[in-house]
Amino acid sequence: MAAPKLYAGAKLREVRTRIGLTQKDFAAKLGVSLPYLNQMENNNRPVSTTVVLSLAQEFGLDVTELSSGDGERLVSDMREALADPVFSNGIPPLADLRLAASNAPALAHAFLELHRSYRQTHERLASLDEALGREDARARPSPWEEVRDFFHYCDNYIDAVDRAAEHFGTADAGQGNIRATAISALSNDGVAVSFDDTDMLRFHNAKERVLHISTRAPHESQTFQLLLQVALIRQNALLDATLDLARFQTEEARAIAKIGLANYFAGAAMMPYGRFLNAAKTTRHDLERLATGFGASIEQVCHRLSTLQRPGAKGIPFFFVRVDQAGTITKRHSATRLQFARFGGACPLWNVHRAFEQPGQFLRQLAETPDGVRYVSLARDVSKASGRFGAPVRRYAIALGCEVKHAPDLVFADGLDVSRPGAFEPIGISCRICERKTCHQRSVPPLERQLSVDPDTRDVLPYSVR
Structure with missing residues (x-):
């Protein structure tokens, strides 16, 4: 099968503008004519192999950026x-x-x-x-939606924050005790840490300069909250500078995004980019080994894997999603071609929903979307207890996956028959835009197709899609 043609006009213009060259000078450095460059920038022609090589050699561009983005x-x-x-x-x-x-x-x-x-x-x-x-x-816009879209269109990778977290997470000369490093950093900033038997996961008493962490929380959650507070205190200027560039419309959105960036720092400090990427490759993305090795939860590991999109050192493009028991998506990100619905829930045929039925187990699925792209998906339930009798338990299910071409690099894909087309279950994005005509779990008709209704016939659906 011939490789798809690469149209990246907007990216070419972005690169040229970033380095401050006119079209004429840029064309000369790429070794093409001015009209040819103009046609590529306007997507009238695909980017040629010669141009791709020139971008890499002349400007050190990570050519994978050409096919990524929005x-x-x-x-x-x-x-x-x-x-x-x-x-x-x-x-x-x-x-x-x-x-x-x-x-x-x-x-x-x-x-x-x-x-x-x-x-x-x-x-x-x-x-x-x-x-x-x-x-x-x-x-x-809802502040929550505005922040969600900010991370969505940043590819869930914030370079400056990620590198600052990596520096902090590796500054202990390889001792590997990030928890002790965080407590020491807070102490140096005049903040004492107190572990208390309380419902509140984290509370920073700024007046008394004491950070209270709940002993009822799992060890990895305690470490995460320590690092989150480190980000809010030590990296406040960096977080604010990043927020200034984002230009949120409301103070509420900015405040939510700041917590999101602090969360990002905490996860990246627990699992520093270079060391974590190498460990992921070595273990073939074994979630349990990665969780043990970095003192993190399975959910934290999955989320971190979905952020490994640093230019020049990218990991496997993963999608990551978390849903509640009603099927509502509470976290979502995709570095793959699979994109989640902005509103509503996920496809009911996806294995992430079955995880609630089989708690404590990893569920594997081979899936195919309507565009013909095939994926390997891993799902598991996540329960978050409060640590005392009578308190509510929060239950979620998470899914992590990637395109099937990466199956050899995934330990959880071992034994799956990825060569058999019939092994892939059909899934979609949202019923309203899903093109499948015979889905037995369809909730509403696809809006872009006409329907036929026969009162004398009843199949799984009370109508058929033309």
């Missing part, structure tokens, strides 16, 4: 938004969406922002929100 995410997010019933004319052709994502990404983001504002306004009206009539009732 393109697939934007296409997936636009398809989901356009599946909203408000767009009565149906979804534009996929080719048009890809053209918009590659040639006009800023316009695509503006469209998504507009649709998000519409949804929020519509939900307020539907619930008779008392905010109607107030001066601050104008539509604006």
Whole structure:
């Protein structure tokens, strides 16, 4: 099968602008004519092999960046938004969406922002929100959604924060006791650490300069919270600088994002990039061995694996998702072509939902999405107890996966028949934009197809998709 042509006009323009060259000078350094470069930048022509090699040799560009970025995410997010019933004319052709994502990404983001504002306004009206009539009732994105999209379009990798965390996590000359390092760093900053029998996981008494950590929390959670506080105290300037670049619309979004960045620092310090990437490769991504080796939980390891997208030193592109018992996605990220629905839950055919039925076990699945891409997926339930009788237990399920071409590098793919097409279960993204015609778990019809309804016939669904 011939390799797909690479259209990366927006990325070429970004590289040229970043190094401050005119089209004429850039074309000369790449060894192509000015008209040819102009056609590539406008996606009228694919990026040639000669140009890819020149980008690597002349400018040291990690050529994998050409095929990464917002393109697939934007296409997936636009398809989901356009599946909203408000767009009565149906979804534009996929080719048009890809053209918009590659040639006009800023316009695509503006469209998504507009649709998000519409949804929020519509939900307020539907619930008779008392905010109607107030001066601050104008539509604006939910702070939580705004922060979610920030990490989503950063590929869940924040370089400056990741490198600062790696420096902190390896500064103990290989002793490997990140917990002691965190306590020592806090002590040097005048903050005492107290481990208390309390429901509150972490409480920093800034006035008394005491950090209280719950003894009821698992050891890895205690370490994570120590490192999170280190980030808020020692890396405050870096976090604020990163937030300034993000330009959040509300103070609430900025505050949520700051906690998110501190969480990112904590995970990256527990599992420093270089050492963790090497360990992941050596163990063939054995989650349990990685958790033991770095004093982390399975969920923390899965989340960290999904962030290993440093230019020039990328790990396997993983997707990572966490769902609650109602099927609502509470965490999501994908460095793969698989993109999750921005609103609602995940496909019911996905093995992440079955994890609740078999607690304490790893469930493996070979899956294929409607675009024909095949994946290996691993799912498991996660229970978070509060540490005392009568307190509620939070239950989630997590899934980690990647494209099947990486199966040889995954210990959890051993024994799976990845060569047999029939071994792959069909899954989708969202029923409204899923193109499958015969799915027995479909909840709503696909909006981009016409339906046939026969009152004399009843199959699994009360209609058929044309």
